[in-house]
Amino acid sequence: MALYRDQGVVLRTHKLGEADRIITLFTAQHGKIRAVAKGVRRTRSKFGSRLEPMSWVNGQFYEGRNLDIVTQVETAHRFDHLRIDSDRLHRAAVMLEAVEFTTSDGGVDRSIFNLLTGALKELDRTGNHSVLPAFVAKLLTLEGIQPLVDECVVCGATEELQAINLHQGGVLCREHRSGQIITPEVRTALGLVFSGEVRRMIDETPPAVADATEFLAVQLLEQHLERRLKSATVFGM
Amino acid sequence: MSTYARPLEVLIDELGRLPGIGPKSAQRIAFHLLNVDRVDVSRLSEALIDVKDKVSFCERCFNVAEGPLCEICNDPSRDHDVICVVEEPKDIAALERTGAFRGRYHVLMGAINPLEGIGPEQLKVKELATRIASEDIEEIIICTNPNLEGETTAAYIARMLKSFDMIKVTRLASGLPVGGDLDYADELTLGRALEGRSAL
Numbered sequence: 001m002a003l004y005r006d007q008g009v010v011l012r013t014h015k016l017g018e019a020d021r022i023i024t025l026f027t028a029q030h031g032k033i034r035a036v037a038k039g040v041r042r043t044r045s046k047f048g049s050r051l052e053p054m055s056w057v058n059g060q061f062y063e064g065r066n067l068d069i070v071t072q073v074e075t076a077h078r079f080d081h082l083r084i085d086s087d088r089l090h091r092a093a094v095m096l097e098a099v100e101f102t103t104s105d106g107g108v109d110r111s112i113f114n115l116l117t118g119a120l121k122e123l124d125r126t127g128n129h130s131v132l133p134a135f136v137a138k139l140l141t142l143e144g145i146q147p148l149v150d151e152c153v154v155c156g157a158t159e160e161l162q163a164i165n166l167h168q169g170g171v172l173c174r175e176h177r178s179g180q181i182i183t184p185e186v187r188t189a190l191g192l193v194f195s196g197e198v199r200r201m202i203d204e205t206p207p208a209v210a211d212a213t214e215f216l217a218v219q220l221l222e223q224h225l226e227r228r229l230k231s232a233t234v235f236g237m
Numbered sequence: 238m239s240t241y242a243r244p245l246e247v248l249i250d251e252l253g254r255l256p257g258i259g260p261k262s263a264q265r266i267a268f269h270l271l272n273v274d275r276v277d278v279s280r281l282s283e284a285l286i287d288v289k290d291k292v293s294f295c296e297r298c299f300n301v302a303e304g305p306l307c308e309i310c311n312d313p314s315r316d317h318d319v320i321c322v323v324e325e326p327k328d329i330a331a332l333e334r335t336g337a338f339r340g341r342y343h344v345l346m347g348a349i350n351p352l353e354g355i356g357p358e359q360l361k362v363k364e365l366a367t368r369i370a371s372e373d374i375e376e377i378i379i380c381t382n383p384n385l386e387g388e389t390t391a392a393y394i395a396r397m398l399k400s401f402d403m404i405k406v407t408r409l410a411s412g413l414p415v416g417g418d419l420d421y422a423d424e425l426t427l428g429r430a431l432e433g434r435s436a437l
Contacts, residue, residue: 230354
């Protein structure tokens with residue numbers, strides 16, 4: 001049993017007993033952990049507001065047998081706009097849920113941690129609609145899923161690419177189409193992320209295309225996870 | 238082969254389904270019930286049946302009630318022009334203990350929580366809008382919890398009520414607890430306490 005320090009983003013909280021909460025965090029060095037924060041639901045709690053979902057905190061934890069215990073917490077970065085803008089909040093909730101279900105307990109992945117914190121910062125700062133689809137596409141890439149978007153995965157055609165099917169590995173031409181419909185604009189936006197041009201995708205994608213890309217990206221992620229994301233359902237995706 | 242007699246096992250299983258009660262606690266309560274007088278157990282079982290038979294939710298505000306309307310909605314001495322919006326019926330009890338509010342309530346039956354898949358449609362928000370349209374309301378006090386879910390719900394309701402020009406929408410203040418130390422306060426709470434400071 002030992003104390004350890006780490007930074008993490010709160011993915012979810014559950015009530016426990018009279019005044020405690022179980023906090024699920026995605027940390028930089030220990031991966032996804034679950035820790036009990038004692039007394040945080042009381043008004044006199046020392047770190048109540050610091051352990052809300054999507055808080056980025058520096059914490060000290062006591063290693064337990066099943067669950068760790070939060071002993072100290074400080075805010076590492078404040079996301080003020082996420083808390084007051086319901087559109088940003090919903091998109092951030094989808095990101096948290098996506099990370100929660102793509103990672104396993106204790107599975108350390110610094111790339112996913114950097115992706116999550118970077119995306120939350122960008123979403124908090126700009127509220128740009130392209131942030132969520134860029135995040136999802138990048139997350140899929142980190143998961144080892146990178147669909148082909150330049151040519152039909154069946155015949156290699158580069159014209160009239162009309163659909164995308166994750167199980168087949170990418171886009172499909174008119175003749176072989178199956179899965180979800182994809183427009184040329186959405187294909188370009190996804191292609192930019194898959195080729196590493198995330199910043200360009202975020203800056204240059206028009207809002208209407210970003211919304212369509214967001215819808216498709218979340219669908220692809222759900223296909224990969226083989227489950228619906230609750231936050232996406234509430235958001236009407 | 239089961240460890241205990243069948244009825245006792247069933248009781249432990251049922252108690253173990255209750256919130257906050259684990260297998261050990263369920264076992265302890267079950268053995269306690271086995272040892273107490275029959276009359277005490279009958280009183281408990283009658284109380285459980287009674288609460289299911291006689292208690293429902295108020296048709297107007299969704300507080301717990303013995304009839305169609307709760308005691309507060311039936312009380313003619315309460316102010317009819319102020320509604321306090323809360324998440325759960327137990328929040329009403331906390332506000333009533335202050336003795337500082339003489340208006341009426343509206344219980345949302347939860348808060349918006351995207352991570353749990355709870356949106357406005359699952360709450361009693363539409364019913365609140367109906368009440369506002371049909372009753373002579375001057376002020377709505379939003380008393381949802383000062384956490385992420387409560388703040389999201391408050392922001393949603395405030396936005397929804399923008400179309401009702403004549404109604405004043407207020408939010409419960411947040412700040413430092415009485416008897417607390419300033420250096421232990423988190424930055425968000427302290428920031429809000431500064432924003433909401435009042436003249437002495």
